[in-house]
Amino acid sequence: MTGVQRGVEFRPLESGDPASVAGYRLAARLGAGGMGTVYLSYTPGGHPIALKTIRPELGEDPEFRRRFRQEVQAAQRVQGLYTAPVIDYDTEGERPWLATAYVAGPSLASAVGEHGPLPAESVLLLLAGMAEALSVIHRADIVHRDLKPSNVLLASDGPRVIDFGIARAADATALTGTGVSIGTPSFMSPEQGAGKRVTAASDVFALGQVAVFAARGTGAYGDGPSHAVLYRIVHEEPDLDGLPEHLGFVARCFAKDPAERPSPAEIIALCQEASPTPLRQSGSWLPEAIAAQITQRVSASAALAAAPAVPTPTVPATPADPTPPPHTPHPHTPASTPVHAAPTTAAPQVPTTATPSFGPVVPLPRPQAPFPPSYGPPAAPRPPFAPQHQQPAWRPLPLPPKKNQAGKWIGIAAAVVMGLFWLGSCASALGDLGDSSDSYGDSSATGGDTGSGSDLESTRTRPDPTPVTYRGVNIPESYSVRFADAPPKPFDAPDGSSPRYESDSDLYYYDGNGSGNDPLLGSSGEKVVLLNNAQKGSLATCRAETRYTKEVKLSQVSKGSQLCVHSSSGHVALVTFQGRAPENDPSDYVSVDITVWRNAEDPSTVE
Structure with missing residues (x-):
C-alpha cells in the first residue's frame, strides 16, 4: 500500500484484512494482540481513529459479547484528557469492533525499548497523567485489569491510557483457558495472579510497575518466564534498586494488601510534591528523539489520509443466494457512506444465445409459429420451406365431419347425477367414521391419567x-x-x-x-x-x-x-x-x- 512508512510502525494491510469496516476505510495496520487487530482509519471529516476488530474466537463466545457490550457502553462515559475516547463501535455484528481516537505517538513499551528509560521529570509527568486517567476510568465503574507499557501511548501533550475494560470482557469467557491469553503476568497484581477479586487497587499496583519500567527499563519483579515473575509478584517484595530517589513513593503501590495502596488522587499529589517545579504537560515533556517520532507519525497519518483508496474485490457473504439481504446502516455511520457493504460489481451479462435457465427448450409441434416465444432469447431466422420431397413425414389430418351433439349432453347429465349420488354416500360414511372416532381423540388428549392415550402408546412403542x-x-x-x-x-x-x-x-x-x-x-x-x-x-x-x-x-x-x-x-x-x-x-x-x-x-x- 502506497504511503505506509515502516519507520513509524505503520504496516500495510495484509491479504486477510478487510478493506473497510462499517464504512471506515482501513489505511494501515497499527498492531495485533490477544484481543484482535488494530487499524488506522479516518472519520468522514478526516480525523484519524484507531479501529480494533475483535478476534473471531472471542466474538463467537456469547458471554464475551455480553461483557464487551457492557464495557464498551461504560467506556463511552470515560472522557478524560489522558484517555483515548470511544468514537464508534458495533458489539452485535458478526465480528465486533471498537473505534477510539488515534494517538500519534509510540507506546511506552516501544519508546523505552528503542530509546531507553525516560528522564525522572518525564516519569513524574507520565505517572501523574496515568493516575488521572485511572481516576476517570474508576469513576465510570471500570477496572482496567491490563494496565501495562503497551497500553500506554505517549502523545505530545501527555500519556494516553487505552484498552480499559476490554480485558474484563475477555476474562469472562471460557476461551481464557484455551490459548487466549488475557492480561500480562509481569504487570498483574498479587490478587489477580492468585485468582482473587480484582478491584481498582489492582490497577494502582500495575501503575507502580509501569512507573518502574519507564524509569529503569526493567520491571519491579525482574524478567524471565511469566510464571516465575508472577510467583515473585505474589510471594516476594519488589526490586527497586536504581529507581531515582524522588520516585521512592512508588513503593507504596506494591503493598500486598490492596487497602494499603494509595489512591490515584494521592499519587497525583505525591508526584506534585516530588517535582522541583509545578507539573505542567506540554510539548516538551518527552526526550527529543521521541518527540521527533511523534511528529513523524503525524505526517505519515496525514499522508495516508490523502492517499486514494485502492478498490479490492470482495467475495459475497452468501454466494448461494444472489439476492442480498436488506441492509441496515450502523446508527453512528453517515448515510452517505455504505456500511458493511462490499464494492458494487456489475452483474455478468448473459449471452443472447444462452439457454433459458428453467429447463431445455422444447421444439414447437409445427415449424411455422406466427410469433416468437415470449421467453428466452429471440429465435434465429428460419429458412424458407423446403420443396415437397423434403417436407417432414407428418401431414395435416383432414377435419372430421361434425356430429350430432345431443347424445353427448344427455350422457354428461347422467354422469353428473350419478356423481352426486356417489358423493352423498361417501359423505354419510365419513360422518359416521368421524362420530365414532371423536371419543378416542378426546381421550388421547386427556389420556395421561388413564394411560390409554395415543401419545403414551406412541412413546411406549x-x-x-x-x-x-x-x-x-x-x-x-x-x-x-x-x-x-x-x-x-x-x-x-x-x-x-x-x-x-x-x-x-x-x-x-x-x-x-x-x-x-x-x-x-x-x-x-x-x-x-x-x-x-x-x-x-x-x-x-x-x-x-x-x-x-x-x-x-x-x-x-x-x-x-x-x-x-x-x-x-x-x-x-x-x-x-x-x-x-x-x-x-x-x-x-x-x-x-x-x-x-x-x-x-x-x-x-x-x-
Missing part, C-alpha cells in the same frame, strides 16, 4: 434413542441452550428479553440480572423434575416422573443434583448440576453436564 452426553456446558446468566444443538451452545434472546419467555429455551439460567432473588434453572417446556438423591437418572426414570414444574431454585440443588427436563420438541435430557461460577470470577454462570435423548417423545405445545 417408539424405540429408545441413543443418548448423547455433553460435559462442562457453561450457561451464562439470562442465557439458554437448545437440546437439538450439538453441542448445546448458550444463546440469548435477540431482543434482550428474559429467557423465561422464549419458546425455544430448553434449559435456561436466570438470576434476574442480579436482583438478589434466588436464581433459577428452568425450561420453556414447563416440564422439569428435580430427582431425589436415591433416584438413578435415566430415560426410564424421566419418563416415569411426572412431578413437573417450570423452574427449580438454585438453592435447591448442589453439585451432583440431577434434573429431568422435557423440551417442547420431544427431547428428554438428564441435567447434572456441577456448580456455579466462583465469587472471584467476573462472570455469572452455571456449569452442567447434559445427557440428551433426542426425539424420545412426541412434541408438545405449552399453552
Whole structure:
C-alpha cells in the first residue's frame, strides 16, 4: 500500500484484512494482540481513529459479547484528557469492533525499548497523567485489569491510557483457558495472579510497575518466564534498586494488601510534591528523539489520509443466494457512506444465445409459429420451406365431419347425477367414521391419567434413542441452550428479553440480572423434575416422573443434583448440576453436564 512508512510502525494491510469496516476505510495496520487487530482509519471529516476488530474466537463466545457490550457502553462515559475516547463501535455484528481516537505517538513499551528509560521529570509527568486517567476510568465503574507499557501511548501533550475494560470482557469467557491469553503476568497484581477479586487497587499496583519500567527499563519483579515473575509478584517484595530517589513513593503501590495502596488522587499529589517545579504537560515533556517520532507519525497519518483508496474485490457473504439481504446502516455511520457493504460489481451479462435457465427448450409441434416465444432469447431466422420431397413425414389430418351433439349432453347429465349420488354416500360414511372416532381423540388428549392415550402408546412403542452426553456446558446468566444443538451452545434472546419467555429455551439460567432473588434453572417446556438423591437418572426414570414444574431454585440443588427436563420438541435430557461460577470470577454462570435423548417423545405445545 502506497504511503505506509515502516519507520513509524505503520504496516500495510495484509491479504486477510478487510478493506473497510462499517464504512471506515482501513489505511494501515497499527498492531495485533490477544484481543484482535488494530487499524488506522479516518472519520468522514478526516480525523484519524484507531479501529480494533475483535478476534473471531472471542466474538463467537456469547458471554464475551455480553461483557464487551457492557464495557464498551461504560467506556463511552470515560472522557478524560489522558484517555483515548470511544468514537464508534458495533458489539452485535458478526465480528465486533471498537473505534477510539488515534494517538500519534509510540507506546511506552516501544519508546523505552528503542530509546531507553525516560528522564525522572518525564516519569513524574507520565505517572501523574496515568493516575488521572485511572481516576476517570474508576469513576465510570471500570477496572482496567491490563494496565501495562503497551497500553500506554505517549502523545505530545501527555500519556494516553487505552484498552480499559476490554480485558474484563475477555476474562469472562471460557476461551481464557484455551490459548487466549488475557492480561500480562509481569504487570498483574498479587490478587489477580492468585485468582482473587480484582478491584481498582489492582490497577494502582500495575501503575507502580509501569512507573518502574519507564524509569529503569526493567520491571519491579525482574524478567524471565511469566510464571516465575508472577510467583515473585505474589510471594516476594519488589526490586527497586536504581529507581531515582524522588520516585521512592512508588513503593507504596506494591503493598500486598490492596487497602494499603494509595489512591490515584494521592499519587497525583505525591508526584506534585516530588517535582522541583509545578507539573505542567506540554510539548516538551518527552526526550527529543521521541518527540521527533511523534511528529513523524503525524505526517505519515496525514499522508495516508490523502492517499486514494485502492478498490479490492470482495467475495459475497452468501454466494448461494444472489439476492442480498436488506441492509441496515450502523446508527453512528453517515448515510452517505455504505456500511458493511462490499464494492458494487456489475452483474455478468448473459449471452443472447444462452439457454433459458428453467429447463431445455422444447421444439414447437409445427415449424411455422406466427410469433416468437415470449421467453428466452429471440429465435434465429428460419429458412424458407423446403420443396415437397423434403417436407417432414407428418401431414395435416383432414377435419372430421361434425356430429350430432345431443347424445353427448344427455350422457354428461347422467354422469353428473350419478356423481352426486356417489358423493352423498361417501359423505354419510365419513360422518359416521368421524362420530365414532371423536371419543378416542378426546381421550388421547386427556389420556395421561388413564394411560390409554395415543401419545403414551406412541412413546411406549417408539424405540429408545441413543443418548448423547455433553460435559462442562457453561450457561451464562439470562442465557439458554437448545437440546437439538450439538453441542448445546448458550444463546440469548435477540431482543434482550428474559429467557423465561422464549419458546425455544430448553434449559435456561436466570438470576434476574442480579436482583438478589434466588436464581433459577428452568425450561420453556414447563416440564422439569428435580430427582431425589436415591433416584438413578435415566430415560426410564424421566419418563416415569411426572412431578413437573417450570423452574427449580438454585438453592435447591448442589453439585451432583440431577434434573429431568422435557423440551417442547420431544427431547428428554438428564441435567447434572456441577456448580456455579466462583465469587472471584467476573462472570455469572452455571456449569452442567447434559445427557440428551433426542426425539424420545412426541412434541408438545405449552399453552
